[in-house]
Amino acid sequence: MTLRLSSVAVSLSLIIPVTALGFTYTTPSISPEVDSGYTEKPGWEMQTFAVAAANPLATDAGYQVIEAGGSAVDAAIAVKMVLMLVEPQSSGIGGGAFLMHYDGDEVKTYDGRETAPDAVDETLFLEDGEPLEFMEAVASGLSVGVPGTLKMLEMAHAEHGALAWEALFTPAITLAKQGFVVSQRLHASLANDRYLREDPLARQFYYTEEGEALEVGETLRNPALAEILEAIAEKGSDALHQGSIAEDLVARVQSHPSRPGAMTLADLEDYEAKVREPLCTAWQQWEVCGFPPPSSGHLTIMQILGMLDHLPLVEAPLEAGVPSAAWLHQFLEASRLAFADRGRYIADPDYVSAPGEDWALMLHPDYLALRAELIESQTMGSEAEPGRPGEVIMTWASQPQQPEYGTSHISIIDVEGRAVAMTTTIEQAFGSRILADGGTGLPGGYLLNNELTDFSFTPQVDGLLVANRVEPGKRPRSSMSPTLVFERDGGDLVASLGSPGGAAIIHYTARTLIALRDWGMNAQQALDLPHAITLGGPVYLEEGRFPETTRISLSERGHEVSERELTSGLQVIVRQPEGELFGGADPRREGVVMGE
Template identity: 75%
Template sequence: MSSNLFRLALSSAFVLPLSAWGFSYEAPAVTPEVGSGFEEKPGWENEHFAVAAANPLATDAGFQVLKAGGNAIDAAIAVQMVLTLVEPQSSGIGGGAFLMHYDGAQVQAYDGRETAPAGADGNLFLENGEPLPFMDAVASGLSVGVPGVLRMLEAAHAEHGALPWAELFVPAITLAEEGFPVSQRLHTSLANDEALRQDPMAQHFYYDEEGEPLAVGEMLRNPALAAVLRQIAEQGSDAFYTGAVANDIAMRVQHHPVRPGSMTTEDISSYTAVEREPLCTPWDQWEVCGFPPPSSGHLTVMQILGMQERQPLREAPLDSGVPSASWLHQFLEASRLAFADRGRYIADPDFVAAPGGDWASMLAPDYLDQRAQLIGEQSMGSSAEPGNPGELGTAWAQHPDQPEYGTSHISIIDEDGNAVAMTTSIEQAFGSRILADGGTNLAGGFLLNNELTDFSFEPEIDGEPVANRVEPGKRPRSSMSPTLVFDRDSGELVASLGSPGGAAIIHYTASTLEALRDWGLNAQEALNLPHAVTLGGDVTLEEGRFSEATIAALRERGHTVKEGELTSGLQAIVRQSDGTLFGGADPRREGVVMGE
């Protein structure tokens, strides 16, 4: 269809009005709150249902869907579509997601992770035999994986949805057509990003003629995204994976001006979402259910928590309301050991076998006993080595250190007790910095992910292959940790939670679980706690949140400590003992919880 004909098809005479789809959505007359820095939040208590998401407009979309008779899956779809519009730096239809779902009887794990194109191989990020600089790889066509979130959400909706698919797009289409106020967080992200300005379409859409980012509160309309979402609403996900939208994605990847990628329309049309067996792990009175590989989240979180349980508690975990030096030392040392295993063993299970043939081998009690015994009074620093949880058919090399970024999280519990924990991502802020308009020739569109930079840039180390190396059709390893928690005695749902934050998602999720179970904190209090992270080397403490005495105590134990921003985006909804739902949203971002 020519651009003129496409514009004609979008005119009011030819477009089905949103009211005809049956869902009466009212755009809220509110401006998203400030999302930079740390802003105290009260926590929210509700009796019947709750939605927690990273932007108030997205939360409200899920809330209105639930009020209209939708369920947790329906609400998650509406939230994701609005996040594509209002939080484009973190997630969207150009990326992927992991979704944990509970329907009152069973837990399911829906995998919408991106895949490598057929033309990608282990040399994807090598230039003259050397790994590319990370940002050179990110802001390129090389980094774009085949998006998976729409296929995955459609599969989940086909099995569990209550409202018609099309109606779930009404909030996002309405906001895209009528406009929404730019939030502080989006403004700040735009101001801090130089690479996005290199994409001509993105530069024109998100910046003014002087190169200044859109101002806070400025109304932003996205007609291209509205048009694409209309097609998907009316035709299903095929409207994205075939036809003009798929052609546009492949064209933009293949014609990147500096480093084009190989993605074809065949790569896009052949994408398949996968339902995987969730990993559910006993943890004292709770059973924690999380995502299996290609996510490293659940395995690494539960390794940390398992080793923590095996340590003698030498002092209270909280000191003046923040984690104590003793607790931090044990948590960080357990993290070093868990991340060593993660780097050696975890990758796409369709390409890499689990140690001993079963991922649960990494959480076996005897194995965690052995690993926990390695934690002493002094830090092991960067010397942590992977263990041997089971026999391997291939000897894997240790994954080299690489940055990980991005992401957003959604938690929902509906009135019938159905629950969703969904972590969704385009990886780095603004992904590959490639804006696609879906062939509409209209302003705006959606950003394409850079998830392939989650693969190892080096396919082998010292002659041994890296498990998480690039291979055609493979899904890159992720840290996303969408989590559902149950009471082991009653089987009742206890919580839905998760966070963005790259590899630090694992630390954020693990420490929150421990705070919720053991420290007597409600969801908001747990999310307010300061963070501490190590991937095996230096320790980063959340800037300005720990005392000099705590920092000194960690250094005395041999940790190399620095302070920095640790911008989690935790969302958590916890069922309290009286049956009510208490939700928390991360004070470091602009999210809220809504419900009744």
């Protein structure tokens, strides 16, 4: 049985088949739920394959690719291109991505993280010796890193693709030409952003003459993006990294009216995607595989989980269906310690050595047991200090806290059992707020990232260098945490998962793994749980999702507690004991799961 979007409206009246290189794409008339807050979702059970993404049009594109004989990587490319069109605030070819792939035997990690232009240095975000205000840096040419998504996807497709590269762009090109319905989420993102209107191309494309955001239900076509994607389909990643589209990208960065950037055509042409060794960590009956640095995701997640395993079991981790204050206290304190290590040690491994020359030392059980001993009945608050997981060749300063945002996540398991977990980003919502039309002169285009603001604005603290400072060609530290899980006995695939959410990605993913392993929840139940995070200072509880007694109990333990929206975008596919698949999509976003 084919499972089709039980939580979205489907109409067959506008189905228009488009054929390219043997792949026939049928345009569905589907749109996300009207609500942009929290929408209950049923979870989806499949038998042979599953695709999970943040928008139903994107999920459908991946579904159709696999139905046509495509691989998990093929589907991920098609999904990614549609996401750029319908969810432009979160990702696109103007940004970067991490992709984890399992081919039934081996896990490989593909690094498409953006890089700093060759002409920049550690003073990039300093003015008169002081760090710029965060949003002044974001909405500028200074923040734009050399994009890597296309180069990375091209590398992964060359190794694991089944359909022709050109065919995978058919869904996005078709929807860009025919148009798609503006969702509540896109409308709200446009309406709430005060900087995107300052870009002339973006203002003309996404807003009315009066500066009002496009209305929900309006059909939006993107002819510039369609032309750009047609060039990429024909010429590959070179179409973005060389020639007229590259020239336009560089011109947009260099001509920013207030703070131009230093990116050059040589930076674009010289970009290289990388294959890195995955980090796979034993966690009781599971082997959890994640992305190595420059991602901080796997190391920080597994530090949190490892410390929790060294703490006394909480008698009631769940109360009234939500995490209890006693469990949250342990989780949040472990997060403080893990984030302290993250802020001191983790950065681009081509520039910074791991403690003891081995990142795995940060996850050694003896080290985590020592760290867990620091967790007491009262919070350590902002006093959490980094440990010493191994001999450090150079003494680093801890990076001062600064915001992190953005991203979208894709999880896929195909009919051959191959799996993808890919997190893709332009960093903040709408990135640097620079729209590039590829020199086409047509309406629309794609947004450029602000990924360089993931570097530390402050290069030194008390005379010591910060590991994650700006350097030419360097990749900024990331929190993206695409994750694949396996049984330790036999090595069978258990799950593909990940989330957007900036630094909170780490909390979202860690808590989801605990719910799946320890609390007996299925994928959807795990995603329905409320969130709680700390980046080392105050504790934030998801607004309206915890009882007042939880806040009071955490406050009595010394935590400074407040509520806020914590809009994750988790996607999870789990292989059940009998081999069938069960997928969950985050109720806080527009995503769905599809498969057969």
